[in-house]
Amino acid sequence: MSTIQDVARHAAVSASTVSNVLNGRTEKMRQETLARVEEAIVALKYRPSTLARQLKTGQTPLLGLLVPSIANPMYGYIAREVETFAQEKYGHRVLIGNTYRDKEKEASFFEDLLAHGVRRVIVISSLADESHLTQAVQRGMIVVSYDRRATPGEHSKVNHIAPDNFEAARIATRHLIAHGHTHLAFATVAGMTVSRSDKIDGFYAAASEAGLREHARVIEGGPSNEYGDSVIGEAGHDLALQIVKDACRPTGIVAVNDLMALGLMSGLRETGLNVPSDISVVGMDGLFLSAISNPGLTTVQLPVTEMARAMVERAMTGPCPPDVDADDLVFNTTLLVERESVAAPPAQTASTHARKRKTST
Amino acid sequence: MSTIQDVARHAAVSASTVSNVLNGRTEKMRQETLARVEEAIVALKYRPSTLARQLKTGQTPLLGLLVPSIANPMYGYIAREVETFAQEKYGHRVLIGNTYRDKEKEASFFEDLLAHGVRRVIVISSLADESHLTQAVQRGMIVVSYDRRATPGEHSKVNHIAPDNFEAARIATRHLIAHGHTHLAFATVAGMTVSRSDKIDGFYAAASEAGLREHARVIEGGPSNEYGDSVIGEAGHDLALQIVKDACRPTGIVAVNDLMALGLMSGLRETGLNVPSDISVVGMDGLFLSAISNPGLTTVQLPVTEMARAMVERAMTGPCPPDVDADDLVFNTTLLVERESVAAPPAQTASTHARKRKTST
DNA sequence: GTGAAAGCGCTAACAA
DNA sequence: TTGTTAGCGCTTTCAC
Numbered sequence: 001m002s003t004i005q006d007v008a009r010h011a012a013v014s015a016s017t018v019s020n021v022l023n024g025r026t027e028k029m030r031q032e033t034l035a036r037v038e039e040a041i042v043a044l045k046y047r048p049s050t051l052a053r054q055l056k057t058g059q060t061p062l063l064g065l066l067v068p069s070i071a072n073p074m075y076g077y078i079a080r081e082v083e084t085f086a087q088e089k090y091g092h093r094v095l096i097g098n099t100y101r102d103k104e105k106e107a108s109f110f111e112d113l114l115a116h117g118v119r120r121v122i123v124i125s126s127l128a129d130e131s132h133l134t135q136a137v138q139r140g141m142i143v144v145s146y147d148r149r150a151t152p153g154e155h156s157k158v159n160h161i162a163p164d165n166f167e168a169a170r171i172a173t174r175h176l177i178a179h180g181h182t183h184l185a186f187a188t189v190a191g192m193t194v195s196r197s198d199k200i201d202g203f204y205a206a207a208s209e210a211g212l213r214e215h216a217r218v219i220e221g222g223p224s225n226e227y228g229d230s231v232i233g234e235a236g237h238d239l240a241l242q243i244v245k246d247a248c249r250p251t252g253i254v255a256v257n258d259l260m261a262l263g264l265m266s267g268l269r270e271t272g273l274n275v276p277s278d279i280s281v282v283g284m285d286g287l288f289l290s291a292i293s294n295p296g297l298t299t300v301q302l303p304v305t306e307m308a309r310a311m312v313e314r315a316m317t318g319p320c321p322p323d324v325d326a327d328d329l330v331f332n333t334t335l336l337v338e339r340e341s342v343a344a345p346p347a348q349t350a351s352t353h354a355r356k357r358k359t360s361t
Numbered sequence: 362m363s364t365i366q367d368v369a370r371h372a373a374v375s376a377s378t379v380s381n382v383l384n385g386r387t388e389k390m391r392q393e394t395l396a397r398v399e400e401a402i403v404a405l406k407y408r409p410s411t412l413a414r415q416l417k418t419g420q421t422p423l424l425g426l427l428v429p430s431i432a433n434p435m436y437g438y439i440a441r442e443v444e445t446f447a448q449e450k451y452g453h454r455v456l457i458g459n460t461y462r463d464k465e466k467e468a469s470f471f472e473d474l475l476a477h478g479v480r481r482v483i484v485i486s487s488l489a490d491e492s493h494l495t496q497a498v499q500r501g502m503i504v505v506s507y508d509r510r511a512t513p514g515e516h517s518k519v520n521h522i523a524p525d526n527f528e529a530a531r532i533a534t535r536h537l538i539a540h541g542h543t544h545l546a547f548a549t550v551a552g553m554t555v556s557r558s559d560k561i562d563g564f565y566a567a568a569s570e571a572g573l574r575e576h577a578r579v580i581e582g583g584p585s586n587e588y589g590d591s592v593i594g595e596a597g598h599d600l601a602l603q604i605v606k607d608a609c610r611p612t613g614i615v616a617v618n619d620l621m622a623l624g625l626m627s628g629l630r631e632t633g634l635n636v637p638s639d640i641s642v643v644g645m646d647g648l649f650l651s652a653i654s655n656p657g658l659t660t661v662q663l664p665v666t667e668m669a670r671a672m673v674e675r676a677m678t679g680p681c682p683p684d685v686d687a688d689d690l691v692f693n694t695t696l697l698v699e700r701e702s703v704a705a706p707p708a709q710t711a712s713t714h715a716r717k718r719k720t721s722t
Numbered sequence: 723g724t725g726a727a728a729g730c731g732c733t734a735a736c737a738a
Numbered sequence: 739t740t741g742t743t744a745g746c747g748c749t750t751t752c753a754c
Contacts, residue, residue, distance in 0.1 A: 001501070004747060004749095013724075015726095016727095017725075018748095023749080028723060030723060047472060049476055050477050051412065051478045051748090052747030054748090055731065056750080071440070071441040073434045073650075076431050076433070079432070084459055087458070097448070115409065117411075230649040266653035288432075288590055289623075292597060292626075294626065296627070366732095376732075377733080377742080378739090383732090391739065410730095412732090416730090416732070416733095416748090417734080419746080
């Protein structure tokens with residue numbers, strides 16, 4: 001690897017001059033000198049060390065990205081969009097870390113980022129506690145958090161970007177209701193996060209506005225420390241079992257996300273229930289996998305690309321007036337993609353419910 | 362961020378002394394001094410800058426990871442294993458890049474790695490041309506390539522780690538044959554890579570040993586520049602169409618990987634064919650998704666964790682005697698996971714074939 | 723217009 | 739046992 005000195009020598013100029021052309025300060029430079037330097041750069045295949053440069057400037061073209069698990073297709077999807085955009089628009093590379101939703105791992109990642117001179121980071125965490133994030137901000141980082149909101153009333157220096165989870169769940173639920181479902185369930189994993197609770201609120205809101213609040217409930221499955229990939233199968237299995245042995249079981253289920261919906265459909269099938277003829281399910285996310293599942297999964301499409309870009313933008317630009325609060329962007333999620341996992345509730349179940357209602361009268 | 366100087370001042374010692382305790386050169390040090398330094402480090406929340414350190418040592422605890430698309434669940438899976446292991450065992454973080462199987466993007470990633478002082482990189486590429494890899498090696502990098510083999514007879518400085526693709530495909534094909542299938546197809550995407558051609562060889566080998574070579578063929582779908590995520594749906598659709606309009610269609614299909622199998626099953630369903638009663642399909646990879654597909658996908662499980670670890674090990678240790686050739690590790694893939702996507706061929710189709718045979722007699 | 727010099731935060735001889 | 743010194747590759751005043 002040749003250095004700036006090598007180039008300087010080759011071009012018979014000083015290192016400063018080379019540095020100047022490197023940084024575009026080329027206005028007041030003699031044409032001939034510039035040419036010589038450029039020629040030397042090419043000849044020696046010289047590439048400046050971002051490393052040494054950073055030691056001086058304090059800036060490194062790196063972006064941190066923290067995900068629970070990159071094996072989760074949703075995070076993989078986001079990560080790809082983030083990396084592609086950060087690279088194309090800002091020439092930044094991305095440093096990635098799996099946290100398994102573990103606070104220690106998150107904190108340790110932040111430490112390392114700092115040590116590497118990385119000052120911009122996007123975190124997908126949903127850990128209840130945000131203190132390590134605000135701490136990072138105090139240490140000079142620009143942090144963008146996905147799928148959380150700032151605690152209302154609290155000033156926050158961390159940027160938040162999220163889909164409109166409330167609306168997404170409401171759309172999904174309304175879709176079920178429009179198909180005639182009256183017994184609804186919201187399927188989620190154990191452990192509450194802001195985004196999950198927003199979705200649950202949206203679910204209940206849709207149920208309430210249709211006068212179905214009493215027939216709507218939340219069911220939980222799976223381990224609480226889940227990070228959303230392989231374990232989703234077990235969670236779906238758990239949930240299917242819960243549903244099957246339910247005396248008055250729901251006919252329409254909205255799943256907290258596509259992976260859960262997929263796991264759920266798989267569990268349902270194992271127990272002999274058919275989707276959509278026995279039970280309808282709708283997901284949220286809009287993973288490409290929902291298009292090739294069987295049956296095709298009806299789902300609420302999240303604007304992943306737009307959110308990813310927005311996160312990168314925020315991470316790159318930072319809060320303009322340094323004393324102003326960070327951003328809180330909520331993205332519309334109005335796009336329901338209809339496929340085959342939703343149908344009218346089965347007649348049989350309807351009669352079961354009718355009977356029940358009669359009994360209770 | 363406090364520096365080593367701050368710590369030195371606080372502990373009333375020199376920077377070198379602090380550096381010594383930082384690097385464990387603490388044997389010949391007075392207890393009391395050590396204690397003072399450690400106390401100062403804690404007090405100032407001091408974290409050494411890997412950056413400055415690297416400028417000196419030429420080593421940075423970073424590992425490059427190049428994938429076609431991190432949105433592809435298989436690469437997400439590998440990436441997670443790589444990152445986790447690199448972090449836990451070697452304290453290295455990983456710098457990730459999507460290449461979309463584009464040579465320019467790959468080369469540019471290598472440039473940036475070099476500029477960042479990263480000297481170890483794992484690449485999942487399958488691009489025919491490996492020249493940019495050997496070039497990187499010449500520039501002092503340790504590169505580990507996944508799912509390729511060294512060109513036989515050629516000395517190579519790049520390490521290769523791959524599953525036994527030939528064997529994997531053979532196992533998958535034999536499984537179909539054991540279930541009575543006589544008309545076989547291998548479903549892949551357009552564009553040949555070493556791993557794909559190995560799989561095809563294994564497929565034909567199994568067919569031949571059962572005397573079925575003439576009834577075995579390869580079908581291709583999808584765009585040639587595919588990088589294996591969202592587009593897989595279209596590829597599956599293409600393929601299903603091809604299969605359906607086939608006069609003498611196969612009853613058993615082995616797919617080049619799980620995603621292709623999933624897409625294929627989806628396309629098949631659209632055309633009204635049932636898996637497995639009309640057509641059996643088996644995949645390769647062993648993604649967690651294969652467990653929750655419908656029907657559950659029978660697939661050959663690849664030893665992903667082991668391969669990921671081996672790749673990290675190779676990347677970290679490098680070729681011990683610097684004049685010796687790089688490693689070429691092929692991992693056994695003998696584990697067939699049986700689920701529901703394989704059954705005996707349909708009687709109807711068998712009779713069709715019988716008729717055909719009669720006609721040709 | 724171009725170069726000399728200082729310094730970013732750290733490490734590693736070598737002195738003391 | 740600890741401190742002094744030089745220098746990693748680059749940027750950036752400030753002279754010339």
